[in-house]
Amino acid sequence: MAKKVALLQGNSACALGAIYAGCKFFGGYPITPSTEVAEVMSEELPKVGGKFIQMEDEIGAMASVIGASLAGSKSLTATSGPGVSLKQELIGYACIAEVPCVIINVMRGGPSTGMPTGPGQSDVMQARWGTHGDHAAIAVCPESCQEIFTETVRAFNLAEKYRMPVQVLYDEIVGHMRERIVFPEPGELEIIDRAAPTCSPEEYKPYDAKSDTDVPPLAVFGSEYRFHVTGLNKAADGFPTTKANLVAFEERRQIAKVECPEARADIESNEEYLTEDAEVVIFAYGSSARSARYAVNKMRAEGIKAGLFRPITIWPFPEKRVAELGKQVNSMVVVEMNLGQMIFEVERIVKNDCKLAGVFRVDGDPINPGEIMAKVKEVL
Amino acid sequence: MAYDYEKSIRPGKLPHIWCPGCGHGIVMKGLIRAMDTCGLEKNNTAIVSGIGCASRLPGYMDFNTLHTAHGRAAAFATGIKMVKPEMTVICCGGDGDGTAIGGNHFIHACRRNIDMTYVIMNNYIYGMTGGQFSPCTPTGMKASTTPYGNPDPIFDISKLAIGAGATFVARTTSFHATQIDKLIAEGIKHKGMSVIEVLDDCPTSYGRRNKFRSVVDMMKRLKEVAVPVAAAAKMTDEQLEGKVLTGVLFKEERAEYTDQYAKLIARVQGA
Ligand SMILES: Cc1ncc(C[n+]2csc(CCOP(=O)(O)OP(=O)(O)O)c2C)c(N)n1
Ligand code: SF4
Numbered sequence: 001m002a003k004k005v006a007l008l009q010g011n012s013a014c015a016l017g018a019i020y021a022g023c024k025f026f027g028g029y030p031i032t033p034s035t036e037v038a039e040v041m042s043e044e045l046p047k048v049g050g051k052f053i054q055m056e057d058e059i060g061a062m063a064s065v066i067g068a069s070l071a072g073s074k075s076l077t078a079t080s081g082p083g084v085s086l087k088q089e090l091i092g093y094a095c096i097a098e099v100p101c102v103i104i105n106v107m108r109g110g111p112s113t114g115m116p117t118g119p120g121q122s123d124v125m126q127a128r129w130g131t132h133g134d135h136a137a138i139a140v141c142p143e144s145c146q147e148i149f150t151e152t153v154r155a156f157n158l159a160e161k162y163r164m165p166v167q168v169l170y171d172e173i174v175g176h177m178r179e180r181i182v183f184p185e186p187g188e189l190e191i192i193d194r195a196a197p198t199c200s201p202e203e204y205k206p207y208d209a210k211s212d213t214d215v216p217p218l219a220v221f222g223s224e225y226r227f228h229v230t231g232l233n234k235a236a237d238g239f240p241t242t243k244a245n246l247v248a249f250e251e252r253r254q255i256a257k258v259e260c261p262e263a264r265a266d267i268e269s270n271e272e273y274l275t276e277d278a279e280v281v282i283f284a285y286g287s288s289a290r291s292a293r294y295a296v297n298k299m300r301a302e303g304i305k306a307g308l309f310r311p312i313t314i315w316p317f318p319e320k321r322v323a324e325l326g327k328q329v330n331s332m333v334v335v336e337m338n339l340g341q342m343i344f345e346v347e348r349i350v351k352n353d354c355k356l357a358g359v360f361r362v363d364g365d366p367i368n369p370g371e372i373m374a375k376v377k378e379v380l
Numbered sequence: 381m382a383y384d385y386e387k388s389i390r391p392g393k394l395p396h397i398w399c400p401g402c403g404h405g406i407v408m409k410g411l412i413r414a415m416d417t418c419g420l421e422k423n424n425t426a427i428v429s430g431i432g433c434a435s436r437l438p439g440y441m442d443f444n445t446l447h448t449a450h451g452r453a454a455a456f457a458t459g460i461k462m463v464k465p466e467m468t469v470i471c472c473g474g475d476g477d478g479t480a481i482g483g484n485h486f487i488h489a490c491r492r493n494i495d496m497t498y499v500i501m502n503n504y505i506y507g508m509t510g511g512q513f514s515p516c517t518p519t520g521m522k523a524s525t526t527p528y529g530n531p532d533p534i535f536d537i538s539k540l541a542i543g544a545g546a547t548f549v550a551r552t553t554s555f556h557a558t559q560i561d562k563l564i565a566e567g568i569k570h571k572g573m574s575v576i577e578v579l580d581d582c583p584t585s586y587g588r589r590n591k592f593r594s595v596v597d598m599m600k601r602l603k604e605v606a607v608p609v610a611a612a613a614k615m616t617d618e619q620l621e622g623k624v625l626t627g628v629l630f631k632e633e634r635a636e637y638t639d640q641y642a643k644l645i646a647r648v649q650g651a
Pocket of ligand 1: 089431432433434435450473474475476477478502506507508509514549582
């Protein structure tokens with residue numbers, strides 16, 4: 001049987017990806033350029049028995065999503081920069097209380113209202129460090145409508161598996177662009193549901209980690225497992241504690257569960273294009289990578305050994321592979337629609353192993369291949 | 381025989397953090413009796429709070445409990461109730477939590493008429509942070525951030541709830557301990573958004589600064605200012621000056637939010 005195909009906007013692909021992943025709750029607040037995600041969810045969720053609510057603001061939206069997830073629903077919210085700024089306190093809540101949920105950030109410029117209808121990639125550091133306190137972060141950054149679908153599914157899987165908020169960042173260009181999408185059949189993509197407790201209700205402790213990288217099972221409100229959830233530092237039983245050893249163990253575990261080598265290998269996802277023999281590698285993500293790929297093809301035709309490294313998972317940062325490439329190449333060029341954010345991560349990893357330059361743009365226009373090629377030729 | 385509170389309290393979680401003389405404990409006991417009267421099943425009940433002294437209440441209670449962020453109880457609770465309409469959802473917290481930082485969530489939960497019971501402990505002060513003024517600190521009174529007397533006018537929480545669309549609104553005080561459970565129980569049984577405002581006292585952060593010599597003085601004041609709605613009907617405006625109406629202030633039947641959403645789903649799926 002032929003697969004279902006459609007011409008869809010990135011934001012619609014996101015919503016349909018969420019439904020495919022089993023999302024049953026959406027809490028949101030309208031903001032350009034993300035609003036279509038909410039619109040499609042409001043139409044699709046009731047069809048599958050799910051619930052949609054437009055909350056009074058983004059803070060309420062994030063709160064409702066965490067509440068819904070604790071009640072057992074895979075839950076989603078979608079917003080843009082100003083809305084993500086408002087959600088930050090509760091993103092931290094979902095981190096420390098270990099509540100799975102997915103946050104879509106369709107990026108525009110900023111700070112503040114910025115250019116609501118223009119694209120931007122200036123929230124990548126916010127996705128890492130936006131909420132206060134030490135915490136791990138998982139964020140993915142698709143470059144096409146098809147990939148928005150599959151990465152939204154993967155974001156739900158990662159949220160459920162690692163019991164934490166996962167952010168999907170894509171810019172206005174991919175959010176509003178229409179492309180051909182091939183829908184995966186039901187069952188074709190892996191769908192992960194959070195681990196449920198297997199012990200008796202009396203024995204259940206919501207943060208009972210078996211190791212310093214463990215992700216303990218999460219019970220559901222309304223089941224026979226009654227438990228307590230708080231944003232305070234807590235012990236294995238979920239109740240507040242100020243005992244130094246318990247606080248430190250939990251703080252470190254919640255980071256290690258994402259950053260230990262096994263988890264990194266599981267979470268990281270990169271695309272490499274002609275990097276094998278590359279002398280110059282362009283580091284680009286999201287829609288900027290599309291220009292970069294075009295530039296690589298052009299330069300290859302001119303005999304320049306260029307390649308593209310595209311992190312699809314941007315957090316945790318692909319440290320190992322970027323370090324290897326840094327040793328291999330003569331130069332790296334970081335391309336991003338901001339004034340230089342990811343370049344500092346690349347610099348932290350490659351140090352002085354290769355030359356490093358950036359192509360940055362914040363005027364609301366996408367970065368074009370010509371700019372990238374000019375920079376490559378300048379540094380090579 | 382003495383009433384058995386223990387069966388609703390989580391083993392090993394007492395003593396509580398509240399100061400001697402704090403009114404929040406009286407409200408918790410009232411809530412326990414009310415939940416008991418309504419025969420609520422522990423597994424099928426969630427108690428959700430924000431941040432503050434009052435918001436520490438759920439941690440002591442042997443139910444599904446969620447201690448959220450400052451002001452956000454109603455919004456977290458909305459997510460739970462949407463997903464599990466069959467659960468009984470109770471919110472609790474302070475006046476600052478519910479009407480300052482959380483005011484927006486509070487009024488919108490009222491507007492939706494979502495089936496929850498919100499017990500708001502109004503001690504007219506930010507207790508936990510040491511006594512800064514709240515939207516309910518009476519004008520002229522002292523708080524740590526109103527050293528010259530509070531210049532702000534106050535929110536009347538019950539009026540706010542009625543204006544915003546809550547369909548059951550009642551008020552009492554921690555002096556009227558036996559009325560607390562009656563009103564909360566009525567709120568729990570009511571289908572829709574119920575708000576029960578309980579005036580209580582914070583001797584530590586409000587009483588001391590405002591020259592109340594003892595908790596007894598504060599309780600006496602609560603006794604004096606409270607006027608049951610029935611009695612108030614026979615009183616003149618002059619006589620009601622400085623008084624606070626207690627009892628059921630407002631009650632109406634109106635479509636409940638999760639019911640409406642269930643109908644929407646049925647309509648979409650049937651179509
Ligand atoms: C976002 C945020 N802002 C401020 C605080 C600090 N804070 C904690 S409790 C509180 C006030 C609590 O007052 P109220 O809700 O009236 O409850 P009470 O302590 O009097 O019972 C404040 C301002 C916080 N925890 N989070
Ligand atoms: S500070 Fe006030 S509100 Fe907080 S526990 Fe003490 S008396 Fe109660």
